[in-house]
Structure formats: structure tokens, C-alpha cells
Amino acid sequence: MAAPEADPQDHRFSLQEVLDSFKLCLSENKEVYLEHYVSGWRGLVKFLNSLGSVFGFISKDAVGKINILEGYLEGDNSSQYATIQLMVKYELDNQLVDLTKRGNHPESGCRTLLRLHRALRWLELFLERLRVSGQDEKTSVMCADAYNQSLSQHHPWVVRKAAGLAFCVLPGREAFFQVMNVGSAEQVVSVLGEAVPLISEVYQITETLYAEQQLLQLP
Numbered sequence: 001m002a003a004p005e006a007d008p009q010d011h012r013f014s015l016q017e018v019l020d021s022f023k024l025c026l027s028e029n030k031e032v033y034l035e036h037y038v039s040g041w042r043g044l045v046k047f048l049n050s051l052g053s054v055f056g057f058i059s060k061d062a063v064g065k066i067n068i069l070e071g072y073l074e075g076d077n078s079s080q081y082a083t084i085q086l087m088v089k090y091e092l093d094n095q096l097v098d099l100t101k102r103g104n105h106p107e108s109g110c111r112t113l114l115r116l117h118r119a120l121r122w123l124e125l126f127l128e129r130l131r132v133s134g135q136d137e138k139t140s141v142m143c144a145d146a147y148n149q150s151l152s153q154h155h156p157w158v159v160r161k162a163a164g165l166a167f168c169v170l171p172g173r174e175a176f177f178q179v180m181n182v183g184s185a186e187q188v189v190s191v192l193g194e195a196v197p198l199i200s201e202v203y204q205i206t207e208t209l210y211a212e213q214q215l216l217q218l219p
């Protein structure tokens, strides 16, 4: 009997899949599971990849960071990386984080996650803008506005410039909604209505934890 063919949809982004990962992120006592956080990001990168090679430099950076965190999740101390809370405690207790300048631990879980965490704020702002947007609004403008209000302040000029150029070639709102792969525009808006508060909660919990531990400026 012939082997069943691989489902071509497997490689397609689905906003629902990302939503499911972020749903699984929070434990009962509001700890953030690293495994699901990372798989949420993997899903988002799929989306980015489906937009074309112009976004390759962004995708490459995100994948590099995802791989670092996955390395910890699969490494010898994986139980210390089950949640972001455990990771922060473990790395700080064992002096595994460069706190003021880059040194022996340039790829600590804490600094790596901080980069994705800052990008999550961009995502929250962008998805909310998309959710309330009208038919004729430009994704490039929504994306740039969200970026300028958040992530851009952590980037040097050259990265801001490259990001700005990439935003210009984003597909229009309708095509963008189609790539999200959840159905009609109404369905997209409804899934976004569920996704944004979840992403926002995960962001806030991480932000509070990092602020308490004074980790928000890790080099």
C-alpha cells in the first residue's frame, strides 16, 4: 500500500495554531511554559517565511533565538527551563547571565528571551491594530506604527531602516488575512479578539518578572 502523502497544509501558517500555543503558555498559577512560548514563536516564523525572502533577515534572527531556547529545553538542565520563572531563577542563582555587558554568557536564556519578549509587544500592538482596522487600511502602516511604538527603540539605525523597507512590501490587508489561514475576515477578527488578550497577558507576566529582577536592559 502506498504511504499516505504528507499533508501540504502542515507547512502552512495558521493563526489558530499560534493562538493554541499561547493558550497553553500559562500555568494555573500564571507561570509561562517556555516550550509553548517557543512553539508560538515557531508558528509566527512560519507566517513570516510565507511572506517571502525580504523578511529572511528577521526570520533568521528569530530562528536563531528560538534555537538557543530550544537547546536549553532539550539540554541537561531542561527541568530548570520548564517555565520562564524557573529559567530566570536558575540562571541568576548560578551566575549564568551577563548583567551589564556581554561576557561569558552572550546566549543566556534570559537575554535571548528578552529579545523575543520585546518583539511580542510589537506583535500585540500590531495584531490589535489589525483587529480594529478598516478594509482600506494598509498593513505596512499598521506594522510600522506598532514597531515605532515598541521594538524600534531597542534597535540601531541600520536595523530600523531595514525593517522599515521590509514593511513596505507587506501584502495588503486582504491578502494578509488570507495567509492567516483561519477563514473569512470576520473569523480573522474573531480569532484576533481571542489572541490579543492572551498575548498581552503572557507579555505582562514576563514584563513584571523581568522588571522585578531588573533584567529589562540585559546586554
Ligand SMILES: CCCCCCCCCCCCC/C=C/[C@@H](O)[C@H](COP(=O)(O)O)NC(=O)CCCCCCCCCCCCCCC
Pocket: 015, 044, 045, 047, 048, 057, 058, 061, 062, 115, 116, 118, 119, 122, 143, 147, 151, 155, 159, 163, 170, 180, 219
Ligand atoms: C508581519 C511582518 C513582520 C515584521 C516583523 C516586525 C519586527 C521587526 C524586527 C526587525 C528585526 C531585525 C533583525 C535583527 C534583530 C536583532 O538585531 C535584534 C536584537 O538581537 P541581538 O541583541 O541578539 O542582536 N533582534 C530582535 O529584536 C528580535 C526580533 C525578533 C523578531 C521576530 C518577528 C517575528 C514576526 C512574526 C510575524 C508574525 C505576524 C503575525 C500575523 C498573524
